[in-house]
Amino acid sequence: MTHPSFMTTLKWAEMISQDVRHLAFAKTGEPLLYKPGQFISLHFDHQGQKLKRSYSIATAPNQDGLIEIAVSYIPGGPASELLFGLKPGDRLETTGPYGRFVLPDHSLKNTVLIATGTGITPYLAMLPELEKRIACQNAKVTVLFGCKSREHLLYGQRFIEFSKRFLNFTFLSCYSRQFPLNPEAFERRGHVQEVLDEIRCDPTSDMVYLCGNPNMVDDVFSRLKAQKFAIHQIRREKYISGT
Numbered sequence: 001m002t003h004p005s006f007m008t009t010l011k012w013a014e015m016i017s018q019d020v021r022h023l024a025f026a027k028t029g030e031p032l033l034y035k036p037g038q039f040i041s042l043h044f045d046h047q048g049q050k051l052k053r054s055y056s057i058a059t060a061p062n063q064d065g066l067i068e069i070a071v072s073y074i075p076g077g078p079a080s081e082l083l084f085g086l087k088p089g090d091r092l093e094t095t096g097p098y099g100r101f102v103l104p105d106h107s108l109k110n111t112v113l114i115a116t117g118t119g120i121t122p123y124l125a126m127l128p129e130l131e132k133r134i135a136c137q138n139a140k141v142t143v144l145f146g147c148k149s150r151e152h153l154l155y156g157q158r159f160i161e162f163s164k165r166f167l168n169f170t171f172l173s174c175y176s177r178q179f180p181l182n183p184e185a186f187e188r189r190g191h192v193q194e195v196l197d198e199i200r201c202d203p204t205s206d207m208v209y210l211c212g213n214p215n216m217v218d219d220v221f222s223r224l225k226a227q228k229f230a231i232h233q234i235r236r237e238k239y240i241s242g243t
């Protein structure tokens, strides 16, 4: 399928941690049709070269029709420099939506959504759909989010509030560098790999989604394979640099 490009205009942006910027773009023409979990690509010129960088969409399709993303700052990275300097009214060439990192069409089984860093954004976009699935399909969903410290917990309140509303939804965050002195019940120490045992993913019933740091995705994938997970039970979105 071809993806014609369209122009997006930055409407607003805010820092959501010390190195992550959330940006909301308006699309010219019809609203973008996409499924929660998909990503867009931004195209721009850098030192005479045409570059492309991809970003997961952080919101479900909504009335505003805005396309929102969260970008982690990589010092010296061409897209990082561009997107952290972007001002409301600035325009970018965009293509998409892309990707199969979406919830299945069939009814949802027990599902474990694992992310590091901005890899949490597809799950944020999935929340309204998860709400329906939890209510209608009695699905059990766990989100496990890994980051450096509580200060890097992205959209934490959204997930915590969601977990308070739905008994079948569990949210856990884990911190690889700095653990709070007074941890909350949802906070764990270490990397996501170290919290996997607690979640006890079940190869006879569960679907597992992995998103973010490619090393984390590969490592957890290997562990799940060793636990007899079939490939079709694992969906992966690796935030590979510069594609």
Ligand SMILES: Cc1cc2nc3c(=O)[nH]c(=O)nc-3n(C[C@H](O)[C@H](O)[C@H](O)COP(=O)(O)OP(=O)(O)OC[C@H]3O[C@@H](n4cnc5c(N)ncnc54)[C@H](O)[C@@H]3O)c2cc1C
Pocket (backbone or CB within 6 Å): 039, 053, 054, 055, 056, 057, 069, 070, 071, 072, 073, 074, 076, 077, 078, 079, 080, 081, 118, 119, 121, 237, 238, 239, 240, 241, 242, 243
């Ligand atoms: C499908 C897909 C979805 C993506 N979604 C998102 C998203 O939602 N949010 C987001 O922030 N990024 C996302 N990415 C990554 C994004 O596309 C860019 O690669 C990222 O923003 C860096 O681009 P850059 O031009 O600033 O730096 P690059 O030119 O890509 O990298 C500059 C240098 O930094 C290194 N580097 C790159 N990333 C990291 C890192 N995380 N940690 C340490 N060193 C690094 C590279 O190896 C390179 O040497 C996604 C990637 C893919 C493939």
